[in-house]
Amino acid sequence: MSRTDKVTIKIPRPLYDRLKAIIQGSGFDSVTDFVVYVLRDLAASKEESSRPSASLTPEEIEAIKRRLKALGYL
Amino acid sequence: MGKTNRVVVIGLDGVPPKVVFEKWRGDLPALSMLASSGLHGRLRSTDPPITIPAWTSMFTGKDPGELGCYGFRNRRDRSYGPLALADSTSVRAPWLWTILSRRRLRSVVIGVPQTYPPMPLKGALVSGFMAPHEGARFTYPPQLKEEIGRICPDYEIDVPNFRYLGKEHLARKVTEMTRNRFRLVRHFMERWEWDLLIAVEIGPDRMHHGFWRFLDPEHPAYERVPEYETLVKEYYKMLDRSISEILEILDDRTSILIVSDHGARPMKGLLRLNEWLKRKGYLRLKEDLASPVALHPSMVDWSHTLAWAEGGYYGRIYLNVRGREPHGIVPPSRYGELRGQLAQELVEMVGPDGSPLGNRVLIPEEIYRATAGIPPDIMLYAGDLSYRVSASVGGEEIFSLTNDTGPDDANHDIWGMYILYEPWRSQGFSPTAKEASILDIAPTILEALGVDVDFQMGGRLLE
Numbered sequence: 194m195s196r197t198d199k200v201t202i203k204i205p206r207p208l209y210d211r212l213k214a215i216i217q218g219s220g221f222d223s224v225t226d227f228v229v230y231v232l233r234d235l236a237a238s239k240e241e242s243s244r245p246s247a248s249l250t251p252e253e254i255e256a257i258k259r260r261l262k263a264l265g266y267l
Numbered sequence: 268m269g270k271t272n273r274v275v276v277i278g279l280d281g282v283p284p285k286v287v288f289e290k291w292r293g294d295l296p297a298l299s300m301l302a303s304s305g306l307h308g309r310l311r312s313t314d315p316p317i318t319i320p321a322w323t324s325m326f327t328g329k330d331p332g333e334l335g336c337y338g339f340r341n342r343r344d345r346s347y348g349p350l351a352l353a354d355s356t357s358v359r360a361p362w363l364w365t366i367l368s369r370r371r372l373r374s375v376v377i378g379v380p381q382t383y384p385p386m387p388l389k390g391a392l393v394s395g396f397m398a399p400h401e402g403a404r405f406t407y408p409p410q411l412k413e414e415i416g417r418i419c420p421d422y423e424i425d426v427p428n429f430r431y432l433g434k435e436h437l438a439r440k441v442t443e444m445t446r447n448r449f450r451l452v453r454h455f456m457e458r459w460e461w462d463l464l465i466a467v468e469i470g471p472d473r474m475h476h477g478f479w480r481f482l483d484p485e486h487p488a489y490e491r492v493p494e495y496e497t498l499v500k501e502y503y504k505m506l507d508r509s510i511s512e513i514l515e516i517l518d519d520r521t522s523i524l525i526v527s528d529h530g531a532r533p534m535k536g537l538l539r540l541n542e543w544l545k546r547k548g549y550l551r552l553k554e555d556l557a558s559p560v561a562l563h564p565s566m567v568d569w570s571h572t573l574a575w576a577e578g579g580y581y582g583r584i585y586l587n588v589r590g591r592e593p594h595g596i597v598p599p600s601r602y603g604e605l606r607g608q609l610a611q612e613l614v615e616m617v618g619p620d621g622s623p624l625g626n627r628v629l630i631p632e633e634i635y636r637a638t639a640g641i642p643p644d645i646m647l648y649a650g651d652l653s654y655r656v657s658a659s660v661g662g663e664e665i666f667s668l669t670n671d672t673g674p675d676d677a678n679h680d681i682w683g684m685y686i687l688y689e690p691w692r693s694q695g696f697s698p699t700a701k702e703a704s705i706l707d708i709a710p711t712i713l714e715a716l717g718v719d720v721d722f723q724m725g726g727r728l729l730e
Contacts, residue, residue, distance in 0.1 A: 248356045249384065249399075256399030257352055263428045266339065266579070 272520040276465040281472030283530030284684035297511035305688035308700035316529035327360040328709030328724030332635020342641040347564035377466040438498040445470040449509040475531040479677035486533035519690035530680030537667040538649040540576040549574040556661025569594035582647035582656035619666040
């Protein structure tokens with residue numbers, strides 16, 4: 194993996210220290226590993242929520258209406 | 268059901284039970300085999316029996332009232348303003364694939380109406396009817412679109428302009444669209460990992476709207492044109508072959524459901540409901556109109572209007588209630604009485620030939636488990652769904668023999684069809700037909716996948 198595949202995120206030092214204490218003896222080698230694990234899990238659970246990420250834009254509503262008209266519904 | 272590893276659902280929009288189980292049974296070997304060795308019969312659609320909300324009810328287990336979805340457009344609030352399109356963000360219940368995602372089960376979902384904008388899931392989703400166009404972001408994950416472009420460069424969500432195409436051209440376009448959809452289904456079946464695969468094909472409904480009067484001798488404009496009947500029959504045979512190709516891919520631990528969301532019946536004409544309401548004194552316009560135009564709120568004299576309607580495959584009537592609608596005049600204390608009176612007049616309506624039209628009136632609170640969103644005050648099946656309903660006003664006629672939205676041969680029927688085939692118990696089901704409800708499909712799928720059905724769904728298990 195090249196360096197450009199990763200970005201740096203800054204977190205407050207006191208939080209970093211607390212996380213470091215939490216992972217002692219937990220099997221996580223570093224705070225970074227732990228943070229990536231937690232965020233991945235969070236992201237996955239968010240992605241599986243039932244709500245789509247975005248509603249229709251005004252352009253899309255017009256396109257759908259044109260389509261419905263062409264289909265004979267409107 | 269037990270013993271299942273996976274479930275495949277093939278949805279065929281608008282396919283009536285008679286076509287598959289009787290009329291062309293002998294020409295459809297795959298469907299006949301599935302029906303005769305599986306559980307099958309008529310499937311009672313939602314009220315109303317319309318693509319949206321029917322498929323959404325099927326795959327959430329919730330009735331249209333619970334979903335707050337009474338058609339493909341709904342009132343967004345109590346104003347007289349334009350209706351809101353029923354997109355996926357308006358679905359108020361978890362879809363089957365959302366329930367499965369939470370349990371780490373994988374779904375592939377193709378062509379299900381009302382799934383645009385696409386929602387995240389564990390698996391893949393290709394939106395169906397009401398996605399704006401193939402250029403839109405109509406898949407989840409978004410990059411799936413490129414995969415579809417490689418497998419099916421001519422993939423189409425729906426056939427644009429289907430009511431205005433020449434008959435042969437329509438049949439050719441629908442056939443191409445259906446072939447592409449099944450090509451994509453086979454691709455997903457073989458290349459993706461999934462526990463539930465759902466694919467809905469809109470093509471049969473498009474064929475019926477274009478050809479029903481050549482198929483059904485009960486249609487008032489029935490015409491015997493063997494070439495046209497053959498076009499539809501060939502289309503059904505192609506569907507049957509496509510299903511047979513899928514059967515070859517599947518192992519004998521996969522349950523197969525073939526379902527339709529509603530049936531088809533002859534469209535005898537059009538009832539212009541707002542014009543009727545106007546003549547009965549329920550609706551008043553600011554000025555009379557010489558020829559029919561779509562009703563716009565700005566035309567209405569709301570201070571003298573008791574009720575108005577929206578049209579489509581069925582009629583939705585709203586009362587103009589004081590304190591509820593912006594310029595409401597019906598006192599809440601008179602609501603029940605007025606609704607009863609109007610319902611009675613609708614039931615007594617006579618058709619163009621002077622005999623009773625056979626209207627059916629439905630009251631949302633009586634037929635749904637809940638009435639979320641803004642339900643109509645009265646739902647009307649004109650001529651028990653043999654007439655479409657137009658919201659237009661003006662002109663002389665209450666009835667018209669043609670549709671206001673373009674040529675059409677079919678209206679929707681409340682009876683769709685289902686087949687449940689489980690290879691390991693092919694002799695275990697009684698071969699006689701058995702009626703079921705569209706709300707039975709969702710709990711049946713969950714049960715087959717070993718997921719507890721504890722979501723207060725309205726249906727029962729097919730067995």
